[in-house]
Amino acid sequence: MMKRIVLLVSLIGVGSAQAVDFTGAGSSAAAPLYTKWQDAYAKRTSVNSTYDSVGSSAGIKKIQAGAVAFGASDAPMSSSDLKKNNLLDFPTVISGVVPFVNLPGIKDGELRLTPEELIGIYSGRITKWSDPAIVRHNPKLMRSTLNIIPIARADGSGTTFTLTDYFSRVNTDWKQNFGTKFTIEWVPGITTVKGSAGIVTMLMKTPGAIGYAEYAYVLENKLNYIQLKNRDGQFVKPNADSFRAALARSSWQKTGNFEEMLTDKPGAESWPITGSTYIFVPNVTGDPELTAAALKFFTWAFMEGDAIASSLDYLRLPDTVQAKVFREISSVTDTKGNRISIPISLK
Numbered sequence: 287m288m289k290r291i292v293l294l295v296s297l298i299g300v301g302s303a304q305a306v307d308f309t310g311a312g313s314s315a316a317a318p319l320y321t322k323w324q325d326a327y328a329k330r331t332s333v334n335s336t337y338d339s340v341g342s343s344a345g346i347k348k349i350q351a352g353a354v355a356f357g358a359s360d361a362p363m364s365s366s367d368l369k370k371n372n373l374l375d376f377p378t379v380i381s382g383v384v385p386f387v388n389l390p391g392i393k394d395g396e397l398r399l400t401p402e403e404l405i406g407i408y409s410g411r412i413t414k415w416s417d418p419a420i421v422r423h424n425p426k427l428m429r430s431t432l433n434i435i436p437i438a439r440a441d442g443s444g445t446t447f448t449l450t451d452y453f454s455r456v457n458t459d460w461k462q463n464f465g466t467k468f469t470i471e472w473v474p475g476i477t478t479v480k481g482s483a484g485i486v487t488m489l490m491k492t493p494g495a496i497g498y499a500e501y502a503y504v505l506e507n508k509l510n511y512i513q514l515k516n517r518d519g520q521f522v523k524p525n526a527d528s529f530r531a532a533l534a535r536s537s538w539q540k541t542g543n544f545e546e547m548l549t550d551k552p553g554a555e556s557w558p559i560t561g562s563t564y565i566f567v568p569n570v571t572g573d574p575e576l577t578a579a580a581l582k583f584f585t586w587a588f589m590e591g592d593a594i595a596s597s598l599d600y601l602r603l604p605d606t607v608q609a610k611v612f613r614e615i616s617s618v619t620d621t622k623g624n625r626i627s628i629p630i631s632l633k
Contacts, residue, residue: 305331306579311338312345312358314482315445315500316563319379320358322594323587330590335583339481343442343468349373349566352573355580357566360444360500361451361468362545374569374618376611377544377562378584380533380601381501383448384524384559386509388495389415391426393510395523398423400515401456401558407436407496408453409460410473415494423521432494437485440478442468448561449498452549456517456558500563501525502598516558517550526599528557533601542610544603567618574620581615582628588612 310320317339324335340348342359349357350371360383363375385404387397403419406412412419415430439446447468454461464470472478477495479488485497486507496512501524504511513521522528535551537543548560565584571577588611592602603611618626 305333307334308355308579309336310356311348311354313342314339318502341441342444355576360563361447373566375564375566382524382529382557382560384501385498386511398513398521405457435495437477437497441480452559455550518554520554529560531555532560539604542606574626578626
């Protein structure tokens with residue numbers, strides 16, 4: 287904790303202590319966390335903020351247009367694209383993308399799928415829950431008459447980006463035919479909806495459906511998540527422990543490099559579709575007070591928001607990554623080259 291306070295003190299400058307309300311937009315996957323952080327922050331500071339859950343692609347467009355104080359996405363941006371768009375990005379927490387189903391007679395977390403089967407479902411090759419490949423490790427489905435109804439995101443989605451990054455890593459055909467994208471041209475037979483909440487709503491009223499969303503939605507809606515076979519050949523459940531196991535097999539903790547994707551990491555306990563969620567702000571801001579208000583909020587969240595994040599099974603960033611984030615934040619300037627101040631109380 288002392289390291290974190292020292293790092294934060296280096297960000298505090300002399301500036302206006304006036305409360306500035308602000309708005310963010312983007313990732314629907316991160317909406318459960320950001321709205322809870324905002325509620326807690328408002329009670330602590332009387333600063334009112336809102337979050338528009340419009341999807342990662344739309345959130346990035348809004349911050350590029352200067353329509354919001356921050357944008358949010360579940361995928362990082364390349365260094366060249368950040369420079370081209372005058373943006374800075376940083377992660378906030380670690381979590382995972384989780385497939386879940388509406389299958390009567392199957393208990394929560396009981397269904398087991400391999401990556402080949404999950405990809406087969408979303409590429410249109412596997413269409414029935416009684417398919418021999420699925421029944422092999424799910425004998426209860428042998429007599430199922432339900433068709434598989436895959437539900438996917440229609441809008442530009444960081445959750446889709448993370449899922450398809452995983453698919454591309456484990457399946458050459460998927461990589462060649464679909465690739466890793468925010469928006470996918472899904473094959474016929476895939477039901478598409480907007481937003482993570484849209485997937486949840488559609489799935490809950492559709493027997494035989496399978497969808498995907500960030501793990502917080504699974505917890506909040508008590509959804510029937512699947513076990514997924516990982517790189518080491520083990521069927522694992524999504525939770526903070528399996529996200530932590532994947533993070534431990536990355537370079538994040540050693541180097542602070544947060545551009546590395548966390549999908550398909552080795553380790554018997556690793557969740558295969560682990561990922562992070564990211565914030566985008568201007569690198570050179572034309573509205574220093576507004577940008578400072580957003581950065582002050584996230585600085586508070588790093589210092590005091592761990593309990594809220596943990597309640598949704600999010601993982602806090604490793605210290606090395608937080609240190610890099612604070613350095614990145616401290617580099618933001620106004621149009622005259624002055625570093626913006628981020629006044630914050632550590633009491």
